[in-house]
Amino acid sequence: MIYFSTNKTSIPVSLKKATLEGLAPDGGLYVPSEIPHFSPEEIALLEGASFNNIAFAIAKKFIGTDIPPDQLSDMIDNCYNFDTPIVQLNSNTFVEELFCGPTLAFKDYGARFLARLTGIFAAEEDKLITVLVATSGDTGSAVAYGFQGIANTRVVLLYPSGKVSHLQEQQLTTAGGNVHALEVKGDFDDCQRMVKEAFVDPFLNKSLTLTSANSINISRLIPQSFYYGWASLQLKERYGYNNPLFSVPSGNYGNLTAGVLAKRMGFPVGRFIAASNANDSVTRYIDEGRYDPHPTITTLSTAMDVGNPSNFARLRYFYHNDHASMGRDITGIAISDEETKATIRSAYDRFGYVMEPHTAVAFRALERYRNSGNDAEKSGIVLSTAHPAKFLDAIESALDIEIGIPSNLHELMEKKKSATLIGSGYKELASFLNGLDQ
Numbered sequence: 001m002i003y004f005s006t007n008k009t010s011i012p013v014s015l016k017k018a019t020l021e022g023l024a025p026d027g028g029l030y031v032p033s034e035i036p037h038f039s040p041e042e043i044a045l046l047e048g049a050s051f052n053n054i055a056f057a058i059a060k061k062f063i064g065t066d067i068p069p070d071q072l073s074d075m076i077d078n079c080y081n082f083d084t085p086i087v088q089l090n091s092n093t094f095v096e097e098l099f100c101g102p103t104l105a106f107k108d109y110g111a112r113f114l115a116r117l118t119g120i121f122a123a124e125e126d127k128l129i130t131v132l133v134a135t136s137g138d139t140g141s142a143v144a145y146g147f148q149g150i151a152n153t154r155v156v157l158l159y160p161s162g163k164v165s166h167l168q169e170q171q172l173t174t175a176g177g178n179v180h181a182l183e184v185k186g187d188f189d190d191c192q193r194m195v196k197e198a199f200v201d202p203f204l205n206k207s208l209t210l211t212s213a214n215s216i217n218i219s220r221l222i223p224q225s226f227y228y229g230w231a232s233l234q235l236k237e238r239y240g241y242n243n244p245l246f247s248v249p250s251g252n253y254g255n256l257t258a259g260v261l262a263k264r265m266g267f268p269v270g271r272f273i274a275a276s277n278a279n280d281s282v283t284r285y286i287d288e289g290r291y292d293p294h295p296t297i298t299t300l301s302t303a304m305d306v307g308n309p310s311n312f313a314r315l316r317y318f319y320h321n322d323h324a325s326m327g328r329d330i331t332g333i334a335i336s337d338e339e340t341k342a343t344i345r346s347a348y349d350r351f352g353y354v355m356e357p358h359t360a361v362a363f364r365a366l367e368r369y370r371n372s373g374n375d376a377e378k379s380g381i382v383l384s385t386a387h388p389a390k391f392l393d394a395i396e397s398a399l400d401i402e403i404g405i406p407s408n409l410h411e412l413m414e415k416k417k418s419a420t421l422i423g424s425g426y427k428e429l430a431s432f433l434n435g436l437d438q
């Protein structure tokens with residue numbers, strides 16, 4: 001399979017190059033030259049298959065012969081050594097819990113796959129890849145734990161001192177081994193500026209092979225289609241539902257774009273609800289056909305606070321820049337913080353189910369869609385992107401209950417923080433990177 005840039009001016013590349021490069025040289029995002037397709041017979045054969053078998057079948061179509069099947073299968077088992085539960089709330093409403101990985105958020109699905117693929121490609125090239133990331137929280141922790149212990153790779157992550165939660169800081173600073181955390185005396189913008197300077201520093205790039213592992217990497221996107229395929233087939237097999245609606249809590253729109261891939265591949269996936277918070281640039285585009293991104297607004301569902309989503313370029317590309325065509329597959333619904341809080345309460349009262357804010361936004365959007373007379377009978381799946389324990393404050397402000405903390409979180413909180421404190425000048429980052437083993 002060949003990958004080319006959404007900007008169409010860079011030359012097409014292999015998956016290896018697209019993965020190791022991240023962004024195309026023309027500034028576009030890599031997309032597969034064609035979306036692989038499963039025939040109805042192939043889909044029928046996957047009914048009843050395990051998550052990992054479905055993941056393998058999809059990955060194989062994108063990877064082709066670039067990785068031998070046995071190695072790919074081992075890699076998938078190593079990535080997804082945790083469950084992907086689907087919980088029924090009422091007769092036709094389900095929650096797919098994507099938070100059972102090591103960092104308790106759905107970003108583990110993409111980061112773990114990307115890390116292992118990067119390790120395999122780096123070994124083939126006999127290279128040591130240095131992944132450099134600036135993070136304000138969740139992405140960094142999924143990357144840190146994704147790349148932990150992966151040969152031929154190491155991670156250097158920069159986070160703003162005092163500006164991430166205690167839990168996030170523990171996740172960023174305790175992976176150890178090949179993962180180095182830099183605590184920057186500055187804010188997130190400083191971290192991002194320093195990382196950008198490193199990528200264009202000719203001296204540094206002579207001695208190190210840097211890559212970014214951010215959410216625009218095609219190898220983070222592909223694996224996110226696995227859980228759409230899995231849920232669509234599980235609903236069919238266990239409950240007889242076909243083409244369920246998927247409500248997707250969206251920030252950079254990688255998650256939703258992966259859903260579109262699964263649908264195009266031929267999985268029985270129905271309409272998407274793009275659930276956003278007050279950051280509604282895409283929702284407005286779908287309704288009005290005009291893309292007019294606003295500055296980012298801070299909300300309760302912080303991981304979705306994105307004014308100008310990076311994966312929107314891919315989504316647009318897949319719909320040929322046509323908002324009406326996008327609107328035939330996707331309904332955009334924006335949910336306020338007030339509604340999010342009220343939803344956390346009502347979901348708990350009605351189902352005894354605790355939702356963190358991102359999940360609540362998606363649940364509420366599905367409800368609102370059905371209440372306006374659409375597909376009320378149809379089955380619907382809410383993607384739950386984080387464990388409630390990650391957003392205790394928001395939940396406790398809405399509910400008067402104690403939330404159980406999963407055991408792996410207890411262990412995490414006990415671990416010893418290991419980070420190097422540096423100033424916010426680029427020279428300090430450069431000297432740290434130059435001091436790493438070659």
Ligand SMILES: *Cc1c(COP(=O)(O)O)cnc(C)c1O
Pocket residue numbers: 105106107138215249250251252253254255256303304358385386
């Ligand atoms: C990153 C994130 C999102 C948004 O996902 P996108 O793929 O950026 O749209 C939603 N919820 C949580 C908890 C996240 O960490």
